[in-house]
Amino acid sequence: xxxxxxxxxxxxxxxxxxVLLFFMFPIxxxxxxxxxxxxxxxxIPPSLAFEPTLENYQALITGRLETxxxxxxxxxxxxxxxxxxxSVCSVAxxxxxxxxxxxxxxxxxxxxxxxxxxxxxxxxxxPPLLVLLPLTLYFQELGLADxxxxxxxxxxxxxxPLILWIVRGYFEDVSPDxxxxxxxxxxxxxTTFRRISIPLTAPGIAAxxxxxxxxxxxxxxxxxxxxxxxxxxxxVGALAFVTASGIQYGQIAAAIVLSITPTLALALYAQRYxxxxxxxxxxxx
Amino acid sequence: xxxxxxxxxxxDKVYNPEGARPVHAVRAMSLELAPGEIGAxxxxxxxxxxxxxxxxxxxxxxxxxxxxxxxxxIHAEPPARRNVAMAxxxxxxxxxxxxxxxxxxxxKSRRLDPAEAARRIAEIAELLEIDDLLGRRPSxxxxxxxxxxxxxxxxxRDADLYLLDEPMGQLEPRLRAVxxxxxxxxxxxxxxxxxxxxxxxxxxxxxxxRIAVMEDGAxxxxxxxxxxxxxxxNRFVGxxxxxxxxxxxxxxxxxxxxxxxxxxxxxxxxxxGPGEMASQVREAALACGAVIVGVRPHAIRLSGTGLPARxxxxxxxxxxxxxAVSFADRAVVVVEHERVxxxxxxxxxxxxxxxxxxxxxxxxxxxxxxxxxxx
Ligand SMILES: Nc1ncnc2c1ncn2[C@@H]1O[C@H](COP(=O)(O)OP(=O)(O)OP(=O)(O)O)[C@@H](O)[C@H]1O
Ligand SMILES: [Mg+2]
Numbered sequence: 001x002x003x004x005x006x007x008x009x010x011x012x013x014x015x016x017x018x019v020l021l022f023f024m025f026p027i028x029x030x031x032x033x034x035x036x037x038x039x040x041x042x043x044i045p046p047s048l049a050f051e052p053t054l055e056n057y058q059a060l061i062t063g064r065l066e067t068x069x070x071x072x073x074x075x076x077x078x079x080x081x082x083x084x085x086x087s088v089c090s091v092a093x094x095x096x097x098x099x100x101x102x103x104x105x106x107x108x109x110x111x112x113x114x115x116x117x118x119x120x121x122x123x124x125x126x127p128p129l130l131v132l133l134p135l136t137l138y139f140q141e142l143g144l145a146d147x148x149x150x151x152x153x154x155x156x157x158x159x160x161p162l163i164l165w166i167v168r169g170y171f172e173d174v175s176p177d178x179x180x181x182x183x184x185x186x187x188x189x190x191t192t193f194r195r196i197s198i199p200l201t202a203p204g205i206a207a208x209x210x211x212x213x214x215x216x217x218x219x220x221x222x223x224x225x226x227x228x229x230x231x232x233x234x235x236v237g238a239l240a241f242v243t244a245s246g247i248q249y250g251q252i253a254a255a256i257v258l259s260i261t262p263t264l265a266l267a268l269y270a271q272r273y274x275x276x277x278x279x280x281x282x283x284x285x
Numbered sequence: 286x287x288x289x290x291x292x293x294x295x296x297d298k299v300y301n302p303e304g305a306r307p308v309h310a311v312r313a314m315s316l317e318l319a320p321g322e323i324g325a326x327x328x329x330x331x332x333x334x335x336x337x338x339x340x341x342x343x344x345x346x347x348x349x350x351x352x353x354x355x356x357x358x359i360h361a362e363p364p365a366r367r368n369v370a371m372a373x374x375x376x377x378x379x380x381x382x383x384x385x386x387x388x389x390x391x392x393k394s395r396r397l398d399p400a401e402a403a404r405r406i407a408e409i410a411e412l413l414e415i416d417d418l419l420g421r422r423p424s425x426x427x428x429x430x431x432x433x434x435x436x437x438x439x440x441x442r443d444a445d446l447y448l449l450d451e452p453m454g455q456l457e458p459r460l461r462a463v464x465x466x467x468x469x470x471x472x473x474x475x476x477x478x479x480x481x482x483x484x485x486x487x488x489x490x491x492x493x494x495r496i497a498v499m500e501d502g503a504x505x506x507x508x509x510x511x512x513x514x515x516x517x518x519n520r521f522v523g524x525x526x527x528x529x530x531x532x533x534x535x536x537x538x539x540x541x542x543x544x545x546x547x548x549x550x551x552x553x554x555x556x557x558g559p560g561e562m563a564s565q566v567r568e569a570a571l572a573c574g575a576v577i578v579g580v581r582p583h584a585i586r587l588s589g590t591g592l593p594a595r596x597x598x599x600x601x602x603x604x605x606x607x608x609a610v611s612f613a614d615r616a617v618v619v620v621e622h623e624r625v626x627x628x629x630x631x632x633x634x635x636x637x638x639x640x641x642x643x644x645x646x647x648x649x650x651x652x653x654x655x656x657x658x659x660x
Binding site (some may be wrong): 183189 | 378380
């Protein structure tokens with residue numbers, strides 16, 4: 001890289017800084033807000049200097065919110081737990097169902113195969129509200145409304161198409177002859193799938209799973225309609241901060257920080273897979 | 286005759302049978318291979334060679350017909366139970382494993398003693414000149430190296446049948462020639478039964494006991510290299526086998542007293558007296574009327590006399606002259622072992638012995654006679 005001129009390096013540095021500023025500013029601002037009281041946040045003129053307080057986090061973790069209008073129960077921690085249960089289970093189920101299905105779509109041509117695959121993808125186009133209203137009625141009848149199982153089922157609308165279509169591409173990139181060679185050596189179809197196909201597409205599966213996790217985690221509308229207070233994820237739970245005595249910006253900020261932490265941690269941890277997986281071709285001979 | 290190792294009984298392959306554009310890749314192919322025999326599949330690209338191998342290995346279901354290996358019907362069995370080893374046309378090594386482990390992989394399910402497995406791997410690796418690559422990952426190998434590793438993986442196994450799909454297609458000619466000899470020795474000393482796909486006639490001639498010539502999914506002829514050369518079953522095989530290819534000229538066979546004349550396009554006439562052409566050949570050709578006469582480039586002699594022709598091009602390719610002459614409105618290729626000095630535009634005379642003539646039926650292309658004998 002020593003053939004770069006100084007000018008080039010400076011321009012590059014400035015541009016990177018601008019991009020960072022653009023994307024990181026809201027997050028940094030929220031992080032700062034989460035350490036301030038509502039009064040500090042709303043003071044005019046705004047100021048960068050403040051005395052950090054852990055009050056917001058305390059309120060979230062203990063579940064008691066003190067406002068001028070009195071104390072308020074909030075269920076943030078249980079919301080966080082709900083988010084975790086819903087997202088993890090949905091992704092796990094979507095992987096169990098989606099990976100073999102993706103393999104089938106990639107390897108075998110069967111009647112209506114493409115139509116089925118496309119139908120699954122089209123779940124992603126449908127406006128969720130349109131689906132939700134009739135679904136609510138059915139769910140109430142079936143006793144699935146306001147259950148984890150019902151929600152995880154509905155979350156498949158988000159996770160399954162994503163995993164199916166991403167992972168299918170990875171399977172298509174693996175030469176079938178690698179599997180054939182293993183099969184002629186005396187191994188059955190299932191062993192070959194487990195021992196050859198899955199390991200070869202692991203980075204892609206991990207990337208798809210992570211993406212599905214993020215989508216599931218950020219989902220709002222399904223849970224808003226189908227879940228009551230004790231099954232709500234954080235996205236819906238955050239509404240509780242809009243109280244009678246005003247909006248609790250500090251707590252919202254703290255809640256955001258806490259709720260993006262798991263996805264952020266997961267993304268950082270799996271960064272290698274993400275880059276390897278999403279940049280395709282990682283498994284080509 | 287000993288029981289056949291492999292029997293293909295009128296197998297058919299149709300891809301997308303219900304789709305908009307079905308592809309009939311293999312048509313009623315029947316073939317028997319004796320134990321320890323090397324058979325080659327030869328044919329132009331897309332004629333169904335790989336499809337045939339895939340059906341034998343079990344990656345594609347047969348659309349019709351039956352396959353038997355050492356007496357048991359295998360066409361309904363999964364690949365794992367067919368006991369067939371295959372070397373693939375494309376990349377087929379498992380990327381996360383080293384070349385050694387890829388080869389060893391094939392031996393694992395046999396529960397072979399590790400020392401014995403190591404010995405076998407070393408032997409086959411040395412044979413194919415990949416012994417110094419054993420520790421490397423497939424992705425760091427060249428195409429030809431990967432291909433040899435895939436070949437090693439197939440040959441190291443104990444199988445009833447070995448399917449080699451263009452096993453040396455990516456190698457340079459010198460190495461190919463060296464490996465050819467070693468490969469044949471390896472296969473023959475172990476008595477392996479092999480089907481080999483190749484585009485290279487030299488390779489097929491050198492390795493195979495019998496060659497199956499395919500065209501458009503159909504088997505044209507399955508015979509020894511010598512038979513294919515001397516007695517091609519039809520005009521396709523005649524034109525396909527041999528380098529440079531056989532010259533084919535449409536002709537009208539006419540009785541000429543007790544002799545015969547083949548009237549060629551442009552009015553030239555190949556005439557043979559009663560003593561020159563065997564009488565049964567003469568009769569068969571006359572019965573046909575419209576024929577195609579085939580003559581190998583080596584069998585045509587250039588001289589001052591004979592049928593008049595004009596030289597179009599003359600190449601000395603190091604050990605023989607390839608002379609293209611225009612004759613009977615066609616470009617006819619003549620090969621001479623001596624250096625020919627004629628230049629483009631010179632007039633020359635061609636002579637062709639009746640014994641070198643292959644006569645094909647112009648209607649269906651089937652061979653009528655080869656030299657003195659009827660097909
Ligand atoms: N999976 C498939 N689906 C549809 N058509 C196919 C499929 N595989 C092969 N074909 C077609 O079947 C025909 C035979 O293909 P095949 O691979 O057997 O040819 P080949 O003789 O091995 O050719 P090459 O010498 O180029 O390897 C070709 O026309 C090909 O396009
Ligand atoms: Mg092929």
